[in-house]
Amino acid sequence: MATGQRFHIDRDGHSVTVQVSGGHGTVEILVDGKVVAYRRELGRETAVLDAELPDDPPRPFRILIAPVAGVGEPPLCLMERDHTRYLLPLTPQPPRPDRPALRGLGLGLGPIGVVRVLRRRIRRIRRMHRVPGRRH
Incomplete structure (x- = not known):
């Protein structure tokens, strides 16, 4: 909920x-x-x-x-x-067992998880903005 x-x-x-x-x-x-x-x-x-x-x-x-x-x-x-x-x-609502407690940047991730999320998003943005015929 x-x-x-x-x-x-x-x-x-x-x-x-x-x-x-x-x-x-x-x-x-x-x-x-x-x-x-x-x-x-x-x-x-x-x-x-x-x-x-x-x-x-x-x-x-x-x-x-x-x-x-x-x-x-x-x-x-x-x-x-x-x-x-x-x-x-x-x-108050109890914390849901399927979600970790919020920590770090409010993403429910530790510092390593935040870095992983940022890397994934950067790769996704690069894929979306690729120029055809150009090597990356």
Whole structure:
């Protein structure tokens, strides 16, 4: 999720996380790290997603995601269970394991990697600007 919001709460021994991502607003609800509900797009109205806590018997809950007026404002996220609503706080996104932490020049590369990237780009520019019939 490049751009998105993450909401998290711990309730009754379970970790509940709601991830809203991207331009169209794909939503995932995770309970104890496992996806239990998913929605492709969020509209301009309040979105309602139903899920269950994995107890015996399973306990249903509902997540409400309401857009907030204002450009760039994160939506309001609530968990409703047993006629009680809990506000899920916005939490920072964890670093993605498939991407190294940004370092060096902000390219996610060390100094050697930066040199490699620059060499590749110079070669690419030279290839694009070759004059036919001239040896390089």
